[in-house]
Amino acid sequence: MLSDSSxxxxxxxxxAIRYATPMxxxxxxxxxxxxxxxxxxxxxxxxxxxxxAAAQMLxxxxxxxxxxxxxxxxxxxxxxxxxxxxxxKTAGHLLGARSKATADLSGLLEGxxxxxxxxxxxxxxxxxxxxxxxxxxxxxxxxxxxxSAQAQVMTDASWYNPDQPPARGLVAYRxxxxxxxxxxxxxxxxxxxxxxxxxxxxxxxxxxxxxxSLLLLLxxxxxxxxxxxxxxxxxxxxxxxxxxxxxxxxHSLVKNGAHALVRQVQADKGAGEETRSLADSMLxxxxxxxxxxxxxxxxxxxxxxxxxxxxxxxxGDRRAGMxxxxxxxxxxxxxxxxxxxxxxxxxxxxxxxxxxxxxVEVAVRHEESGPDGSGPAARxxxxxxxxxxxxxxxxxxxxVPNGARTSLRILDEHLHRFDGGVVAEQRADGGTRVLARWxxxxx
Numbered sequence: 001m002l003s004d005s006s007x008x009x010x011x012x013x014x015x016a017i018r019y020a021t022p023m024x025x026x027x028x029x030x031x032x033x034x035x036x037x038x039x040x041x042x043x044x045x046x047x048x049x050x051x052x053a054a055a056q057m058l059x060x061x062x063x064x065x066x067x068x069x070x071x072x073x074x075x076x077x078x079x080x081x082x083x084x085x086x087x088x089k090t091a092g093h094l095l096g097a098r099s100k101a102t103a104d105l106s107g108l109l110e111g112x113x114x115x116x117x118x119x120x121x122x123x124x125x126x127x128x129x130x131x132x133x134x135x136x137x138x139x140x141x142x143x144x145x146x147x148s149a150q151a152q153v154m155t156d157a158s159w160y161n162p163d164q165p166p167a168r169g170l171v172a173y174r175x176x177x178x179x180x181x182x183x184x185x186x187x188x189x190x191x192x193x194x195x196x197x198x199x200x201x202x203x204x205x206x207x208x209x210x211x212x213s214l215l216l217l218l219x220x221x222x223x224x225x226x227x228x229x230x231x232x233x234x235x236x237x238x239x240x241x242x243x244x245x246x247x248x249x250x251h252s253l254v255k256n257g258a259h260a261l262v263r264q265v266q267a268d269k270g271a272g273e274e275t276r277s278l279a280d281s282m283l284x285x286x287x288x289x290x291x292x293x294x295x296x297x298x299x300x301x302x303x304x305x306x307x308x309x310x311x312x313x314x315x316g317d318r319r320a321g322m323x324x325x326x327x328x329x330x331x332x333x334x335x336x337x338x339x340x341x342x343x344x345x346x347x348x349x350x351x352x353x354x355x356x357x358x359x360v361e362v363a364v365r366h367e368e369s370g371p372d373g374s375g376p377a378a379r380x381x382x383x384x385x386x387x388x389x390x391x392x393x394x395x396x397x398x399x400v401p402n403g404a405r406t407s408l409r410i411l412d413e414h415l416h417r418f419d420g421g422v423v424a425e426q427r428a429d430g431g432t433r434v435l436a437r438w439x440x441x442x443x
Contacts, residue, residue, distance in 0.1 A: 010162055
């Protein structure tokens with residue numbers, strides 16, 4: 001589960017940041033308390049060992065201080081823009097490590113600093129003699145610090161960052177972090193015993209158990225990820241409900257109004273074809289907006305989406321006869337081409353069913369053409385976009401007077417700007433075939 005990339009989403013990352021931010025502050029304060037307690041324990045160290053003990057405490061103290069500053073973005077920003085070069089570089093490094101699953105300076109100082117501090121109490125060269133309570137308290141404080149630090153490492157929000165995902169090797173090593181840390185601490189605690197130098201006192205069983213309990217960080221992290229997955233599912237359910245309600249609102253307030261407007265315009269004999277086309281486009285845009293809300297993202301500019309929207313402009317009893325060629329559904333279109341098809345396709349389909357067609361077959365294609373120009377400087381060819389509409393209606397209408405602004409003539413004039421046009425012809429077996437084509441636009 002810990003290497004499951006399905007949790008690396010923006011929603012999960014946002015949730016993780018929200019729970020991790022207060023945990024960082026509490027964790028930094030807790031570890032600062034542990035380090036302060038270790039400094040207090042130095043009062044019981046032999047006087048001759050105090051310089052060494054203080055030196056071994058400095059690294060962990062610096063790391064905890066940096067971790068605390070990292071919880072205060074304003075302070076970090078001021079240091080990053082300050083005049084003192086070392087502080088500016090250090091603050092810039094800490095800012096650059098934010099939201100990344102990587103080792104930063106504060107983490108390294110705390111990690112290695114705690115190992116160095118642990119060598120005061122255990123390992124090959126511990127400080128002796130120490131009162132038993134001081135010895136046990138020191139080991140407990142160090143182990144509690146390690147617990148807090150590793151809990152933060154294991155559940156850090158950067159593991160779920162979709163924009164800057166962690167390295168694969170780090171993800172693979174993540175489940176082994178608790179065991180590795182526990183093994184290092186237990187090895188240092190048991191080091192004198194293994195070499196026969198001295199036996200551990202009875203009170204050392206407490207820090208030994210605490211060190212071994214670091215293995216519990218693995219199920220702890222798994223529980224966190226179960227909660228993250230539940231949060232993701234809850235967010236998806238809530239968002240889907242919002243999208244559904246929004247789509248209902250668009251359907252009720254916009255699409256129904258657009259239908260009424262279209263009926264009014266179609267019944268108005270004085271309305272021109274351009275006005276009728278604009279009214280149909282308004283209905284198409286309303287349906288497109290509704291489907292976008294249901295999908296939760298900007299529409300993929302495919303013919304399938306456009307066709308589903310076009311069908312909503314056709315009366316329900318006519319939709320069964322409207323057929324889109326199967327090869328056309330997955331055709332991806334550039335923005336300008338999609339916009340042209342959005343204007344052309346509804347007009348051609350509407351003309352067909354209004355003329356009495358019961359079956360309308362549509363195909364949309366990209367067709368390659370020869371190179372533009374000649375010689376070595378010839379430009380790559382722009383493909384043709386073709387929209388073919390066949391219907392079984394009564395055929396071509398009578399010839400209209402010259403200059404009449406029919407919908408086909410308006411579309412033809414518009415496509416001339418893209419080196420294209422519209423051609424309509426009578427089919428041999430009855431009905432009409434209309435071909436609209438234009439040179440694909442590269443944007």
